[in-house]
Amino acid sequence: MISTFKGLNRVLITGSLLAIALLYYFPVLIKSSNNPSFYLQVVSVAVCSAILTISLNICMGYGGLLSLMHTGMQMVGGYAIAILAVKQGWNGWLALVAAAVIGAIFAILVILISLRATYLYFGMITLAVNLIAMEAIRHGGEFTGGYNGLFGVFAPGIPSGMMSAEGFYRVMITILILAYVVQRNLIFSGFGRNTMALRESSETATALGISPNMHRVKVFGVSGALAGLAGGLLSIQIGYAVADIGDLNNGLIFFVGLFLGGVGTLAGPVLGVALVAVIDFMIRGTGQYRTLVLGSILLLTMIILPRGIVGTYRASRYGSPRSREVMPGEADNYHLDIAVKNVKKGEVLLQANDVVKHFGGVHAVDGISVQFRAGEVHGIIGPNGSGKSTLISALTRYHELTSGSVTLLGAEADKKPYKVARNGVTRVFQIPHLFERVSVLDNVLTGMYRRDNYNIFDAIFRTPRYRKANSRSVAEAKALLSLAGMLGMEELAAGSISHGQKRLLEVIRAVATEPKILILDEPATGLTQDEMHSLTSLIRTLAAGGMCVVLIEHNVAFLMDLADIVTVIQSGKVIAEGTPQEVQKNERVLEAYLGNTDFSKELA
Amino acid sequence: MSLQIWIDGLFAGSVFAIIALSMTIVYQPTRIMNFAQGEGFILGAALGYQMVGVWKWPLIQSLAVLIIAAALMGFIMERMVMLPVQLSGSKFAWIIATLAAAMIFQSAFNIKYVNVTFSYFDIIEKDISIFGAKLSIQKLLVILMMIAVFIINDQFLKRTLWGRSIRAIAHNPDTSTILGIPTKPVIKLAFITGTVVIALVGFLATPVIIVAPAAGLFFTIQGFTAAIIGGVGSPKGAVVGGLMIGILDSVVRSWLGGTWGLFSTFFVLAIILILKPNGFFGKRVEGR
Numbered sequence: 001m002i003s004t005f006k007g008l009n010r011v012l013i014t015g016s017l018l019a020i021a022l023l024y025y026f027p028v029l030i031k032s033s034n035n036p037s038f039y040l041q042v043v044s045v046a047v048c049s050a051i052l053t054i055s056l057n058i059c060m061g062y063g064g065l066l067s068l069m070h071t072g073m074q075m076v077g078g079y080a081i082a083i084l085a086v087k088q089g090w091n092g093w094l095a096l097v098a099a100a101v102i103g104a105i106f107a108i109l110v111i112l113i114s115l116r117a118t119y120l121y122f123g124m125i126t127l128a129v130n131l132i133a134m135e136a137i138r139h140g141g142e143f144t145g146g147y148n149g150l151f152g153v154f155a156p157g158i159p160s161g162m163m164s165a166e167g168f169y170r171v172m173i174t175i176l177i178l179a180y181v182v183q184r185n186l187i188f189s190g191f192g193r194n195t196m197a198l199r200e201s202s203e204t205a206t207a208l209g210i211s212p213n214m215h216r217v218k219v220f221g222v223s224g225a226l227a228g229l230a231g232g233l234l235s236i237q238i239g240y241a242v243a244d245i246g247d248l249n250n251g252l253i254f255f256v257g258l259f260l261g262g263v264g265t266l267a268g269p270v271l272g273v274a275l276v277a278v279i280d281f282m283i284r285g286t287g288q289y290r291t292l293v294l295g296s297i298l299l300l301t302m303i304i305l306p307r308g309i310v311g312t313y314r315a316s317r318y319g320s321p322r323s324r325e326v327m328p329g330e331a332d333n334y335h336l337d338i339a340v341k342n343v344k345k346g347e348v349l350l351q352a353n354d355v356v357k358h359f360g361g362v363h364a365v366d367g368i369s370v371q372f373r374a375g376e377v378h379g380i381i382g383p384n385g386s387g388k389s390t391l392i393s394a395l396t397r398y399h400e401l402t403s404g405s406v407t408l409l410g411a412e413a414d415k416k417p418y419k420v421a422r423n424g425v426t427r428v429f430q431i432p433h434l435f436e437r438v439s440v441l442d443n444v445l446t447g448m449y450r451r452d453n454y455n456i457f458d459a460i461f462r463t464p465r466y467r468k469a470n471s472r473s474v475a476e477a478k479a480l481l482s483l484a485g486m487l488g489m490e491e492l493a494a495g496s497i498s499h500g501q502k503r504l505l506e507v508i509r510a511v512a513t514e515p516k517i518l519i520l521d522e523p524a525t526g527l528t529q530d531e532m533h534s535l536t537s538l539i540r541t542l543a544a545g546g547m548c549v550v551l552i553e554h555n556v557a558f559l560m561d562l563a564d565i566v567t568v569i570q571s572g573k574v575i576a577e578g579t580p581q582e583v584q585k586n587e588r589v590l591e592a593y594l595g596n597t598d599f600s601k602e603l604a
Numbered sequence: 605m606s607l608q609i610w611i612d613g614l615f616a617g618s619v620f621a622i623i624a625l626s627m628t629i630v631y632q633p634t635r636i637m638n639f640a641q642g643e644g645f646i647l648g649a650a651l652g653y654q655m656v657g658v659w660k661w662p663l664i665q666s667l668a669v670l671i672i673a674a675a676l677m678g679f680i681m682e683r684m685v686m687l688p689v690q691l692s693g694s695k696f697a698w699i700i701a702t703l704a705a706a707m708i709f710q711s712a713f714n715i716k717y718v719n720v721t722f723s724y725f726d727i728i729e730k731d732i733s734i735f736g737a738k739l740s741i742q743k744l745l746v747i748l749m750m751i752a753v754f755i756i757n758d759q760f761l762k763r764t765l766w767g768r769s770i771r772a773i774a775h776n777p778d779t780s781t782i783l784g785i786p787t788k789p790v791i792k793l794a795f796i797t798g799t800v801v802i803a804l805v806g807f808l809a810t811p812v813i814i815v816a817p818a819a820g821l822f823f824t825i826q827g828f829t830a831a832i833i834g835g836v837g838s839p840k841g842a843v844v845g846g847l848m849i850g851i852l853d854s855v856v857r858s859w860l861g862g863t864w865g866l867f868s869t870f871f872v873l874a875i876i877l878i879l880k881p882n883g884f885f886g887k888r889v890e891g892r
Binding site for chain 2: 060064066113114116117118120121123124125127128129131132135136248249252255259263288289290291292294295296298299302303306307
């Protein structure tokens with residue numbers, strides 16, 4: 001960042017610290033007012049809303065999971081406290097932890113049954129679950145207190161006189177700050193990068209070896225834990241747990257807060273809820289008009305500030321990241337061992353045995369056998385519609401085979417595409433599949449996540465293991481970027497760089513997964529001459545290190561220059577294979593490309 | 605099990621089916637499942653109560669006013685939903701916008717009708733007897749309306765140029781605009797038609813089922829459930845899904861008691877979503 005903007009950043013940080021101090025000092029400020037406990041309650045309930053909105057932000061803003069059951073999770077957290085602490089007599093703090101755990105379990109159960117449902121349908125399942133949960137609690141008899149709910153929920157420590165209301169209020173502020181830190185640490189870690197990768201494109205994330213289902217379960221689980229915690233705190237504040245807490249109408253405030261503050265931004269949920277709470281406080285007592293006002297604010301926000309306050313700031317001249325100046329010699333600091341481990345040059349890495357893929361009556365791939373060897377650049381060419389891309393999708397298991405088999409490193413390749421990726425086959429798609437809203441550096445780091453040997457808790461608490469893995473990954477990512485001449489652009493959003501740079505970045509990201517076989521689908525399309533040179537030297541370096549680079553290309557000159565071996569495909573069948581020189585002389589190839597004319601013979 | 609339960613189920617199913625159909629009408633060109641749709645049902649119930657029940661207006665006059673009011677509501681709803689959707693880049697814009705619209709209408713109804721539930725006498729107070737089971741004309745009207753809406757919608761989509769434009773817009777709005785299809789008017793009309801349809805069923809069904817001013821979201825969710833079971837975007841699915849949950853609700857209700865009806869509906873929804881994630885007649889829905 002350029003120094004003038006540091007000043008603004010400092011103002012924002014100072015502002016946030018002042019706000020936190022003010023929140024801690026708040027009980028003293030209102031002591032002389034006529035109704036201190038009422039004001040304390042107003043702020044406390046807003047704090048619960050803020051924690052819940054952070055939870056909603058993690059799953060909707062970052063994870064792209066449409067959840068309409070967050071009010072339900074809140075209700076479940078509240079009942080967990082009411083049943084465990086009041087009826088079972090558990091220690092209050094323990095019950096609060098249990099509320100978070102129960103929230104997580106609830107969320108995980110829901111997402112486990114709905115993994116096959118996409119997007120809209122997932123939202124509908126959450127809506128249905130929310131209604132079922134409310135009905136179940138209303139008819140839970142003694143256990144849940146039925147329609148009346150459970151009463152007499154107190155803050156831990158308060159009944160025994162160990163803690164004052166002000167004291168517990170300060171504990172809640174601390175929990176809110178912790179929730180924010182958890183969110184921040186998660187989002188900046190490999191966990192957050194994978195989450196955003198899945199939000200942007202589940203297909204690309206799979207190509208990088210991320211298991212979409214497993215990761216969604218984790219994201220929703222974390223979100224559920226925070227929501228359960230928020231619900232537990234809310235019930236402590238209002239003193240009861242009742243099924244109506246789960247009503248979707250009560251969720252309006254979270255959506256308003258999230259959209260007003262900025263979806264998918266760190267500070268957005270807290271800022272948004274704070275604003276909504278102030279508005280809510282000003283219109284208190286108007287009862288029926290509250291929903292009307294909140295709903296109108298939500299619609300107006302979406303029209304006037306579509307990205308929310310923080311999102312708009314981030315997109316503005318002041319808040320958006322820019323490229324930094326690279327110090328001379330900086331690139332030398334980053335070393336990278338590009339060599340592929342555990343393979344011998346010339347060894348067969350992947351073998352397709354008579355692969356057939358039919359789409360109904362279309363014989364896209366009609367019995368292709370091909371071998372990819374370590375250390376070679378393997379070109380695949382063929383006219384449009386000859387089945388090149390289908391072959392690749394079949395080999396990487398994005399398509400199920402009609403018949404035939406794929407052998408990867410001597411064994412039958414796994415049926416799941418992300419497992420094929422994990423076993424060393426990374427593909428780069430024909431059209432750019434970058435995570436556009438994520439920074440250049442994070443795009444590369446997402447490719448590296450398999451090397452990150454830390455778990456969610458390491459990321460949340462920033463353990464030494466996390467710090468070590470993270471700094472190593474960042475150094476490696478920068479080394480890769482400097483290989484493509486992109487050092488200095490780390491913080492830019494991937495969507496904002498040029499087309500050629502995007503293509504290069506994609507290749508870099510694929511290399512970051514440490515593949516044994518790298519499949520590039522038309523990487524040279526739309527590149528400038530310079531970028532083409534960068535790409536060529538990058539591919540040569542990779543192949544020299546023992547990687548097998550598979551190139552699908554229309555640019556024959558580019559391909560013939562680079563490839564060690566070329567396979568020519570027509571109508572789903574291999575019509576020629578050999579060195580570029582051999583292939584160029586092959587009669588059938590000439591015929592396929594140029595038709596059997598005298599003109600084509602002339603060219604040859 | 606008596607025939608009466610099945611007839612009641614058929615009636616309730618027809619109500620849900622029409623709600624789901626009206627949602628399908630909005631969904632087809634917009635790819636939006638409208639959370640505010642159920643508020644149109646409440647509009648029908650409220651105006652019916654006001655005009656037929658309180659003011660004792662003649663039927664034709666009430667119907668005319670109802671259709672005009674519903675069209676106006678559809679027009680406003682389109683602006684409330686489509687403006688944020690077009691301006692906001694968020695993938696979730698539609699759901700939040702329709703939810704906000706639903707809340708706004710709901711609180712408007714709540715403010716106007718405090719402690720009122722909508723009910724009034726049948727338009728034609730007469731029963732038909734089928735093998736000893738009773739079917740009031742009012743219920744029959746709703747069932748007939750369901751069939752009519754389905755057939756008209758189906759023929760309209762298949763036979764007319766306008767219907768074909770709707771399908772083109774559903775596929776790709778930008779290309780449709782380039783090809784000269786009036787995308788925006790088509791979307792406006794879809795909202796207006798959808799709201800008029802659901803307001804009419806609200807008007808017809810309210811004498812049978814008593815409706816509370818805040819019940820809009822409930823009807824929305826029932827319509828969603830029906831649409832999802834059948835497959836979002838498919839009129840055939842809307843009818844099948846609607847009848848299924850209506851009959852299921854009626855049967856379970858008589859068998860296990862009131863609240864279990866609602867329970868069973870959502871339970872079936874969850875099961876169907878797990879086994880057939882795209883419903884019976886639906887296509888895979890991609891994120892927008």
